[in-house]
Amino acid sequence: MHMKIILRWMVLLPLASLVVSGCGVPVSGPPAEVTEILAAYPELEGHEYSIEQVKRMVDGDTLETDSGHKVRLIGVNTPETVKPNSPIETYGKEASAFSKKRLTGKTVVLFEDTGNTDRYGRWLRYLFVQGDPRMFNEELVREGYANTMTIPPNVMYSARFLKAEREARTNHKGLWAEAGANASESMKEANQAESSACGGPVIKGNINAEGEQIYHVAEGRYYKQTKAERLFCTESEAKAAGFRKSKS
Template sequence: MTLAVFFGIWTRRIVILACLLFLFSCQANNQPTNNQVQVKVARVVSGQSLEVLGMAEQPNLISQVRLIGLDAPDMRQRPWGDEAKRRLEALIGGAEQIVTLEFDLEAKDKIGRTLAYVLKDQLLLNEELVKQGYVLFVARSPNHKYDQRLERAQQWARIMGLGIWQLEKPMRLTPNEFRHQNR
């Protein structure tokens, strides 16, 4: 690779990065709404799902939660599945931590898990996982509240070559493709 090509690639990345930073800074700050609930994390199951306490009338009842807008690598999809799970655990701070679940239009997925955006100390964890390159953003109707933020976060991760997008060792199959090939 010539020096001119190298600088051309980095110049384009810097320009795109500057545009993304501008778009992120223009994003409205979302205030808490009535469709939120605070729960205690029992455990992180994967890079896209949790078990929580405190959603039902019985405070010790465990509920399954799937993060909206994400498709995390399968746990057998090494090393990506394990890394996504560990990163979500780190963002939450471990079991027994309090997080806020924010709901969109559709409350449950087809297997009965609660669908939610997860916030910890005002940080949207769904977005942070995508932005750091641990999971893919996948829009799923009708839950589109944060689609623009998640799409921008994925663009950021791709441009920066983070996580599953790294140039040296990228994830070759999407989680969906991997699950279909490894049934």
Template sequence: MMKSTKHGLWLLALLPALLHADVYQWTDQQGRHHYADHGNENAKVLNIDPGVAFFRVEKVFDGDTILLSDGQKVRFLGINTPEVAGRNKSAEVGGEQAKAWLKDKLEHRKVFLQGDVEKQDKYQRTLAYVFTEDKEQINVELVKRGLATVNIYPPNLKYLEPLLAAQHIAELAKLGIWADEAYAPLAAELLDENNYQGWKRITGHIRAVKRTAKHSYLQFSDTVSISVEPMSVDLFPPLETYVGKDVEVRGWVKRSKQRFAVQVRHPADIVLR
């Protein structure tokens, strides 16, 4: 097996054919790198991740959407960051901070992607968990810093646990949005047409379960409820177990005349108080 740096690079190009064997790397006294299928006392086994493709980040649109060098527009899975100002949308508190952090972290640097069950969203954006060259997962890092909230869309559940753990850390430490008055919990009885827009934390006492042909509802009152998405209802415990409990629900509110419903897709969207 060739051991020089030049031939070592050639060896690395053939790694997919050599995955049955370890590949060793070491540096000699002249600083030259050597590669072989056997080692010496100074050699270390290379940690090879077969099939990983790296892409250069050309542009950061906001805190959870980027453009790659191959033209892919990537939407980060499992999270949501506040909006930045754009066409037909207003800026939300924390949006520019999330974008600035992501831009400093990734713009013009290389990343690799991991997908989940769904590969694209309705806007034809690639859905992915985004990693740096040193395997730092950016989705989790955004949440851990309080720049993003966990936003679960079943069936994409691959990194649910680390994302929720990161959010717990940020919330306890009151980082980012968890310290901002704009995202403070709002009592269900105070929800109205003037304050329902955007991502919300709504608190209250669950009084009843209501079911229709399409949806199931946990009712704070006759006018404010939690709407459980039909495709996700099997992920939840029996909805009757929420009755009589004080909860905080996190998500977006849908308004229909003078009725308001917070839409949820996963039990993690509802926190017992």
């Protein structure tokens, strides 16, 4: 029990080298699996992390750990399972089943971005299964089990997730399979509007064919038909990210 407490204290510290106070003796660095993750995702260097065990999956993108923390995966959104007899529910079950099979009972490494928790008190994290340097958030998107949902300030991998989603669309995986195209689009619209941590209608950021970054507010003419590539809670956030307001 004592060793477990020491490990948890150590892994919650930043990844910078540590020195025992007054001794000048270096403390051993991060575990091998963390070093492997940092080699694949160097942007995470210096970000706090913890090692946890997954107790159960709440749904495809939310889990609970043995230590009692609820964790929401950053940057992704799996389909809801609360609409009986709809195609959306089917995809939600598939995403949930995929996450349960991959994560339940597993030891995982959880990295922070900038924001620690959402308004529900859930940890916001990038997740890696111990021994596998691939980010699970990204895997969900690339395999077609989730769409991107970027909410500042946790935007470190927004471009990477968007690229993974485009690959899933191109390869007609999961949500983007021909038979489920209509369902996946309606799912994306519903969840982007309802599942964000903004506490109100989100602002949709879209990049058009000319590369212009344009954002749309809820009362805008093209809001409903816009397929968001970035989400914002306020217009100030959208402008700070380089987007301009739609003229209609």
